[in-house]
Amino acid sequence: MRLPCLDVSRETLQAPVTFGNNTIVEVEVRSGNQPLFGAEVILFLRGFGSRSGELKATTNEQGEVRFEFSDFWSASAIIAIPAGGFWPIVLRGPSNSVILDCPPLPDAKDNFGWWHQRLGISNRDDVRGAGISVGVIDTGVGSHPYLTHVEDVGAFIDGAFIPNSGADVDSHGTHVCGTIGARPDSASDYAGIVPGVKLFSARVFPANAGANQLDIVNAIDELSDKHQVDLINMSLGASLGSEIERDAILDALERGTLCVCAAGNSNGSVEFPAAFPETIAVSAIGLLGWGTPGSMPSTRLPLEATRFGDDNLFHANFSCFGEQIVAAGPGVGIISTIPPRFGLTKPYASMGGTSMASPAVCGILAAILSNSSAYKALPQNNARSAIGLNLLQQACQSIGLDAKFQGRGMPKV
Numbered sequence: 243m244r245l246p247c248l249d250v251s252r253e254t255l256q257a258p259v260t261f262g263n264n265t266i267v268e269v270e271v272r273s274g275n276q277p278l279f280g281a282e283v284i285l286f287l288r289g290f291g292s293r294s295g296e297l298k299a300t301t302n303e304q305g306e307v308r309f310e311f312s313d314f315w316s317a318s319a320i321i322a323i324p325a326g327g328f329w330p331i332v333l334r335g336p337s338n339s340v341i342l343d344c345p346p347l348p349d350a351k352d353n354f355g356w357w358h359q360r361l362g363i364s365n366r367d368d369v370r371g372a373g374i375s376v377g378v379i380d381t382g383v384g385s386h387p388y389l390t391h392v393e394d395v396g397a398f399i400d401g402a403f404i405p406n407s408g409a410d411v412d413s414h415g416t417h418v419c420g421t422i423g424a425r426p427d428s429a430s431d432y433a434g435i436v437p438g439v440k441l442f443s444a445r446v447f448p449a450n451a452g453a454n455q456l457d458i459v460n461a462i463d464e465l466s467d468k469h470q471v472d473l474i475n476m477s478l479g480a481s482l483g484s485e486i487e488r489d490a491i492l493d494a495l496e497r498g499t500l501c502v503c504a505a506g507n508s509n510g511s512v513e514f515p516a517a518f519p520e521t522i523a524v525s526a527i528g529l530l531g532w533g534t535p536g537s538m539p540s541t542r543l544p545l546e547a548t549r550f551g552d553d554n555l556f557h558a559n560f561s562c563f564g565e566q567i568v569a570a571g572p573g574v575g576i577i578s579t580i581p582p583r584f585g586l587t588k589p590y591a592s593m594g595g596t597s598m599a600s601p602a603v604c605g606i607l608a609a610i611l612s613n614s615s616a617y618k619a620l621p622q623n624n625a626r627s628a629i630g631l632n633l634l635q636q637a638c639q640s641i642g643l644d645a646k647f648q649g650r651g652m653p654k655v
């Protein structure tokens with residue numbers, strides 16, 4: 243099981259071959275005159291026929307990296323993903339000497355971005371979502387100062403439970419947690435959608451590797467049984483379903499826990515577990531004009547007119563779709579917390595994908611459930627789960643897309 247939903251695919255491509263003469267590509271990543279230390283640079287390569295490959299490197303303190311590869315390959319595109327605070331930039335057909343200038347991310351407006359506004363949030367409320375518990379199954383959670391309230395459940399790796407080992411091995415899980423519940427101390431930083439929820443994080447991904455079904459099952463059981471969460475966000479996916487995973491989702495429903503899942507980023511059929519009918523499958527929506535030219539969000543426009551909706555919204559060109567989609571959520575250029583690194587103490591980064599749309603919908607559903615005294619009065623069983631799903635469906639509003647792209651629409655609180 244892989245992460246389906248970052249701005250840049252983490253799929254492993256064919257490694258470059260070594261015969262032939264060498265080609266050198268030198269890259270400088272900066273913002274204006276400031277070199278960007280710690281930026282991940284990905285060079286995409288194209289060979290004869292359908293062969294493809296990629297090379298990765300991290301910039302030094304001068305913002306520089308150097309790639310060397312066989313002239314069997316040609317450079318097709320290059321992406322720079324800053325360590326935090328700047329837009330990720332993509333350049334197609336790079337030369338042998340490249341300068342990538344990454345503009346700063348925009349400040350929040352009173353803690354909000356476009357995704358808050360489109361979900362119906364107009365003011366900061368630090369108790370929004372109070373009384374609701376949310377679990378996140380992901381790469382873990384980092385030590386960001388705006389996420390100190392997140393409870394680290396531990397890690398579930400290769401069938402073993404490892405307490406106190408839920409630190410983020412990537413940045414994905416920290417971003418997801420921040421989208422749901424970040425509590426910033428500055429109005430220029432982006433707040434979570436429901437900073438008042440009780441938030442739990444369970445890590446199921448080893449460093450630089452995929453997760454397995456058994457670990458995800460164990461994490462679902464731990465969150466829904468021991469911690470009795472109302473919602474679980476799963477921003478992960480696979481092309482094939484697993485019956486043990488579906489059984490765990492059904493067991494969670496019996497305990498009153500709804501699973502909100504990323505639909506996937508292959509621009510095809512909905513992936514699992516989102517494809518199971520017992521989950522809330524979420525597709526990704528973008529906003530026209532968000533992201534500077536050349537930034538990753540600016541590349542997410544679809545080619546088909548049918549994927550453009552109302553009010554400058556569009557169904558992202560990577561998002562999976564189909565009859566399983568229950569709701570659509572903001573999932574392009576979402577700015578949220580990432581772990582401190584490379585000297586950054588409170589970093590934010592832009593990411594895109596159904597992984598970002600899923601926690602947005604999970605968060606707004608938590609706000610909706612928090613406002614329902616009838617829901618909160620119910621015992622934690624399948625009737626409570628059913629009412630939670632019904633409340634989400636009632637809160638969804640069409641954004642002018644076919645149901646296969648938006649489900650019932652985008653929910654608003």
